[in-house]
Amino acid sequence: xxxxxxxxxxxxxxxxxxxxxxxxxxxxxxxxxxxxxxxxxxxxxxxxxxxxxxxxxxxxxxxxxxxxxxxxxxxxxxxxxxxxxxxxxxxxxxxxxxxxxxxxxxxxxxxxxxxxxxxxxxxxxxxxxxxxxxxxxxxxxxxxxxxxxxxxxxxxxxxxxxxxxxxxxxxxxxxxxxxxxxxxxxxxxxxxxxxxxxxxxxxxxxxxxxxxxxxxxxxxxxxxxxxxxxxxxxxxxxxxxxxxxxxxxxxxxxxxxxxxxxxxxxxxxxxxxxxxxxxxxxxxxxxxxxxxxxxxxxxxxxxxxxxxxxxxxxxxxxxxxxxxxxxxxxxxxxxxxxxxxxxxxxxxxxxxxxxxxxxxxxxxxxxxxxxxxxxxxxxxxxxxxxxxxxxxxxxxxxxxxxxxxxxxxxxxxxxxxxxxxxxxxxxxxxxxxxxxxxxxxxxxxxxxxxxxxxxxxxxxxxxxxxxxxxxxxxxxxxxxxxxxxxxxxxxxxxxxxxxxxxxxxxxxxxxxxxxxxxxxxxxxxxxxxxxxxxxxxxxxxxxxxxxxxxxxxxxxxx
Amino acid sequence: xxxxxxxxxxxxxxxxxxxxxxxxxxxxxxxxxxxxxxxxxxxxxxxxxxxxxxxxxxxxxxxxxxxxxxxxxxxxxxxxxxxxxxxxxxxxxxxxxxxxxxxxxxxxxxxxxxxxxxxxxxxxxxxxxxxxxxxxxxxxxxxxxxxxxxxxxxxxxxxxxxxxxxxxxxxxxxxxxxxxxxxxxxxxxxxxxxxxxxxxxxxxxxxxxxxxxxxxxxxxxxxxxxxxxxxxxxxxxxxxxxxxxxxxxxxxxxxxxxxxxxxxxxxxxxxxxxxxxxxxxxxxxxxxxxxxxxxxxxxxxxxxxxxxxxxx
Numbered sequence: 028x029x030x031x032x033x034x035x036x037x038x039x040x041x042x043x044x045x046x047x048x049x050x051x052x053x054x055x056x057x058x059x060x061x062x063x064x065x066x067x068x069x070x071x072x073x074x075x076x077x078x079x080x081x082x083x084x085x086x087x088x089x090x091x092x093x094x095x096x097x098x099x100x101x102x103x104x105x106x107x108x109x110x111x112x113x114x115x116x117x118x119x120x121x122x123x124x125x126x127x128x129x130x131x132x133x134x135x136x137x138x139x140x141x142x143x144x145x146x147x148x149x150x151x152x153x154x155x156x157x158x159x160x161x162x163x164x165x166x167x168x169x170x171x172x173x174x175x176x177x178x179x180x181x182x183x184x185x186x187x188x189x190x191x192x193x194x195x196x197x198x199x200x201x202x203x204x205x206x207x208x209x210x211x212x213x214x215x216x217x218x219x220x221x222x223x224x225x226x227x228x229x230x231x232x233x234x235x236x237x238x239x240x241x242x243x244x245x246x247x248x249x250x251x252x253x254x255x256x257x258x259x260x261x262x263x264x265x266x267x268x269x270x271x272x273x274x275x276x277x278x279x280x281x282x283x284x285x286x287x288x289x290x291x292x293x294x295x296x297x298x299x300x301x302x303x304x305x306x307x308x309x310x311x312x313x314x315x316x317x318x319x320x321x322x323x324x325x326x327x328x329x330x331x332x333x334x335x336x337x338x339x340x341x342x343x344x345x346x347x348x349x350x351x352x353x354x355x356x357x358x359x360x361x362x363x364x365x366x367x368x369x370x371x372x373x374x375x376x377x378x379x380x381x382x383x384x385x386x387x388x389x390x391x392x393x394x395x396x397x398x399x400x401x402x403x404x405x406x407x408x409x410x411x412x413x414x415x416x417x418x419x420x421x422x423x424x425x426x427x428x429x430x431x432x433x434x435x436x437x438x439x440x441x442x443x444x445x446x447x448x449x450x451x452x453x454x455x456x457x458x459x460x461x462x463x464x465x466x467x468x469x470x471x472x473x474x475x476x477x478x479x480x481x482x483x484x485x486x487x488x489x490x491x492x493x494x495x496x497x498x499x500x501x502x503x504x505x506x507x508x509x510x511x512x513x514x515x516x517x518x519x520x521x522x523x524x525x526x527x528x529x530x531x532x533x534x535x536x537x538x539x540x541x542x543x544x545x546x547x548x549x550x551x552x553x554x555x556x557x558x559x560x561x562x563x564x565x566x567x568x569x570x571x572x573x574x575x576x577x578x579x580x581x582x583x584x585x
Numbered sequence: 586x587x588x589x590x591x592x593x594x595x596x597x598x599x600x601x602x603x604x605x606x607x608x609x610x611x612x613x614x615x616x617x618x619x620x621x622x623x624x625x626x627x628x629x630x631x632x633x634x635x636x637x638x639x640x641x642x643x644x645x646x647x648x649x650x651x652x653x654x655x656x657x658x659x660x661x662x663x664x665x666x667x668x669x670x671x672x673x674x675x676x677x678x679x680x681x682x683x684x685x686x687x688x689x690x691x692x693x694x695x696x697x698x699x700x701x702x703x704x705x706x707x708x709x710x711x712x713x714x715x716x717x718x719x720x721x722x723x724x725x726x727x728x729x730x731x732x733x734x735x736x737x738x739x740x741x742x743x744x745x746x747x748x749x750x751x752x753x754x755x756x757x758x759x760x761x762x763x764x765x766x767x768x769x770x771x772x773x774x775x776x777x778x779x780x781x782x783x784x785x786x787x788x789x790x791x792x793x794x795x796x797x798x799x800x801x802x803x804x805x806x807x808x809x810x811x812x813x814x815x816x817x818x819x820x821x822x823x824x825x826x827x828x829x830x831x832x833x834x835x836x837x838x839x840x841x842x843x844x845x846x847x848x849x850x851x852x853x854x855x856x857x858x859x860x861x862x863x864x865x866x867x868x869x870x871x872x873x874x875x876x877x878x879x880x881x882x883x884x885x886x887x888x889x890x891x892x893x894x895x896x897x
Contacts, residue, residue, distance in 0.1 A: 092824060392650060
């Protein structure tokens with residue numbers, strides 16, 4: 028390459044308008060995804076507050092039982108389909124092209140369509156609160172026959188809207204997945220072989236492959252459910268010869284891998300950030316990269332562990348227990364690699380690093396309860412109890428959401444061009460870490476003593492731990508205030524960020540902050556070494572000194 | 586990791602590390618013992634097996650968790666960058682021997698746990714219910730009475746939105762409170778009239794989904810007299826949380842006595858909290874979001890008491 032005109036002139040301020048329109052710039056789409064996701068995060072969080080408000084006393088006394096069921100169903104649905112998947116797709120949009128030196132995604136218009144489906148099915152789901160009979164109430168699993176009972180009797184009903192929204196979410200995710208996979212495979216910078224690719228891209232590739240394999244099963248299963256609900260077919264209806272357990276196979280064939288779609292990119296975030304903030308290369312890069320794909324392979328053959336008490340044969344229970352347990356091995360490789368990275372490093376406990384460390388702590392705990400859940404006899408006792416609720420909230424909130432916060436604090440300067448505030452960030456971390464543990468740890472003793480999940484009332488012996496969990500939840504609710512404050516004030520008037528405020532290694536840090544619309548444009552640097560060359564002094568790309576000098580000059584001139 | 590770089594302080598490191606690992610073993614063992622206290626009373630033959638497995642996993646899990654957290658705390662205390670130190674650490678790219686070790690040890694560990702579990706499952710004798718699943722009999726579908734046709738030790742459990750009904754073998758007795766004789770193996774025949782339900786008695790450590798259109802046979806042996814809770818564990822709609830029943834485990838003589846007394850009792854409406862709550866709800870001017878109406882309470886000999894103290 029030549030770097031005659033590098034860096035490109037900063038793109039002139041384009042105003043706020045583009046964030047509200049059909050824009051094909053991946054960086055705009057990324058921010059659209061993330062902001063939309065956090066809008067729904069607040070709604071889902073508000074519903075969680077109502078749930079914990081109801082459960083602070085044994086009786087069903089805050090909301091009607093039907094309302095409670097609708098609220099817990101919508102909490103789960105919103106958090107998964109309208110928060111966590113969109114926020115991760117937002118990060119994918121921001122990070123994948125800049126990390127691999129691509130000017131944009133492979134299919135920019137498809138990318139924009141995939142995003143705009145999110146507000147559309149989000150609106151559909153929100154609208155279901157206002158139709159006669161209220162929203163779907165059968166849990167985010169929507170197991171038939173409960174989900175096809177349609178008590179209100181109308182053609183337009185909450186459950187039908189729910190299924191339509193989930194199917195649209197699937198369509199959006201498939202579009203996104205095609206785009207991410209193609210971009211990663213076809214648009215890498217010269218010299219960036221697969222084994223010179225940042226681990227975040229490896230994990231994104233792994234996660235998006237899972238979407239492509241798994242989503243058709245869920246979408247097909249959902250369409251059959253909609254037909255049973257609306258047209259009276261009998262795919263799952265026992266009185267018509269259908270089998271309700273069949274749905275569970277369709278559902279979990281996708282929805283267990285969906286957990287890896289969520290957690291793999293978070294592993295990617297940990298693998299990016301631990302080296303930066305301990306100033307050491309990622310320990311065992313190749314093993315960490317490959318472990319993602321072992322998780323993909325195993326992740327596709329574990330789904331029956333969600334159905335141990337559903338009526339499956341013992342040999343099947345044993346088989347799926349073994350595959351489930353094997354996932355601990357590649358996951359362990361990653362955890363030990365992060366510890367190896369930290370060991371002997373020069374740690375900087377910045378906000379993103381604290382979120383990573385907290386996330387790793389919670390993840391290890393969740394992994395241990397995960398092994399317990401994999402063992403059939405223990406699972407039989409605690410499945411469908413609060414033990415499971417505690418387990419997956421440790422995974423999703425304790426590890427994934429904390430990793431996502433880490434990513435936001437880490438890459439905010441790059442894509443917004445301004446620095447977030449450390450004080451507020453650390454306060455946010457502290458409240459999140461304490462709140463999450465106070466909220467989700469008590470769920471384990473509750474489940475072990477036999478409190479089922481999804482209950483709107485419970486026997487008085489469960490009161491103590493429920494009160495603790497509710498207080499933790501309210502603290503978690505408060506923890507979002509410093510985050511929002513930080514993001515808004517940093518975006519409006521935070522100090523200007525340099526091109527590489529964390530002294531990190533990676534193509535995205537060789538771009539101005541924020542990067543110009545087509546990133547490196549025609550002048551993509553040639554990658555000459557592996558990522559994470561901390562301490563070796565080896566440059567990542569050709570002419571790296573010159574690129575950095577010019578970036579610094581440009582910053583000095585601004 | 587430490588062997589080459591800390592050769593000079595080898596003895597201190599080895600002693601310190603041994604001490605710490607020994608302490609972690611002790612703590613893990615103690616946690617394993619504690620684990621029994623986090624579970625309900627053991628009231629079936631299944632319970633000790635499940636609890637021992639859980640205790641074992643708690644001990645192993647505690648050790649792994651402490652190990653990881655120890656490293657994290659250590660590096661946060663002793664591997665922090667000095668103030669104003671902008672330099673990088675010594676680059677270590679990886680170590681193949683370590684990779685092999687930390688792939689092999691977890692592999693052996695989880696396979697060991699899996700082996701133990703499979704053995705425990707065999708002992709539990711919870712044969713996969715799939716072998717016992719059969720389509721429901723048309724007579725049964727029509728509501729015909731089953732008691733006389735069932736094998737001697739079989740209790741039929743009928744789950745509905747939202748009540749539990751129990752019919753006893755060789756008698757005409759039915760109840761909405763489950764009565765069992767201690768130390769006597771019992772086979773439940775689980776059927777559902779409407780949607781999925783979960784047959785879950787925490788004190789017995791057993792759980793089995795009740796699937797409409799199937800009859801699932803399911804064995805358990807109660808081992809401890811007392812009153813326990815049966816809870817619906819698979820979400821079944823509006824009054825899911827209220828779909829509970831009491832399980833009374835009594836001596837064989839008491840059980841016979843109860844059966845005889847129950848056989849003489851007239852049929853009356855069984856317990857269904859949902860039915861009374863539904864009536865209150867419908868009386869409101871705006872009953873709220875739609876709900877499936879509860880099935881009428883089953884007509885039984887013994888409804889049981891709604892406010893009986895239970896042990897787990």
